[in-house]
Amino acid sequence: xxxxIQRVARAxxxxxxxxxxxxxxxxxxxxxxDSSDTAADVTAAAGKVAGxxxxxxxxxxxxxxxxxxxxxVLVVSQFTLLGDTxxxxxxxxxxxxxxxxxxxxxxxxVELLRAQDLTVETGEFGAMMQVxxxxxGPVTIxxxxxxxxxx
Numbered sequence: 553x554x555x556x557i558q559r560v561a562r563a564x565x566x567x568x569x570x571x572x573x574x575x576x577x578x579x580x581x582x583x584x585x586d587s588s589d590t591a592a593d594v595t596a597a598a599g600k601v602a603g604x605x606x607x608x609x610x611x612x613x614x615x616x617x618x619x620x621x622x623x624x625v626l627v628v629s630q631f632t633l634l635g636d637t638x639x640x641x642x643x644x645x646x647x648x649x650x651x652x653x654x655x656x657x658x659x660x661x662v663e664l665l666r667a668q669d670l671t672v673e674t675g676e677f678g679a680m681m682q683v684x685x686x687x688x689g690p691v692t693i694x695x696x697x698x699x700x701x702x703x
Contacts, residue, residue, distance in 0.1 A: 553589045553597055553698070554633040556582040559606050559691035563626045565675040566682045573673030578623030579606075580685050583661060584633025585654035586647050592700035594657050598664035600702055601625070606691050614691075618670065625665055628675040628683055629658045651678055 557579055564574035581601055607616040607623070618625060631654065635643030649657070655677045665672045675681045696703050 553586055553593045553696065554584040555597055555601065555695040555697070556630075556633065557601060557604060557606070557693040557695060558582075558685060559688045560626075561686040561688045563683065563685035565626065565628055565673075566684075567676045567679045572676050572681075573626055573628075575624035575626045575671070575673050577621065577688070578671075579604075579618050579625045580683070581625055581627045582630040582633060583627060583658060584630055585649040585657050586634055587649040587653065589649060589653075589657055589697075590700070591657070591660060593697045594661045595664060596700050596702065597695060597697045598661050598668075600695055600697070602665055602668045602670060604693065606693065619668060624671040624673065626673045626675075627658070627662050627665070628681065629654065629677050 560580045562576050563580040564571055602619055603617050605615050605617050607621045609615045631648040634648040635645055637643050658677060662672050662674055
């Protein structure tokens with residue numbers, strides 16, 4: 553599982569020019585589900601995202617989580633995060649999970665974040681989406697999870 557986490561002042565996602573999800577201060581989370589990912593990987597990733605201390609405290613240190621700052625999360629499924637560019641110039645997406653595996657895991661990820669009292673908005677699984685954001689910092693973190701733990 554590969555996750556790109558961006559601290560944002562605001563972010564939104566549109567499908568066919570219709571906004572389907574938007575947040576103010578919080579995290580934009582792009583999620584790529586690998587064909588070998590399991591519920592344990594999703595649980596580990598959701599816990600890490602919710603607790604990740606990337607927001608500044610009064611002293612300016614990154615020591616607060618999205619929960620601590622009462623922020624929101626925008627989750628966007630993005631299979632292209634699993635693109636393999638080692639050979640040739642066209643990425644291979646053979647590692648990406650098929651929709652029947654990926655969609656339930658994305659849904660589980662969202663529900664685990666909501667279970668932590670986070671406001672979570674989403675894109676639309678499988679749709680062509682336009683994502684806009686104001687990256688705050690900028691702060692961008694790459695998280696990889698395998699076998700139920702961050703690697």
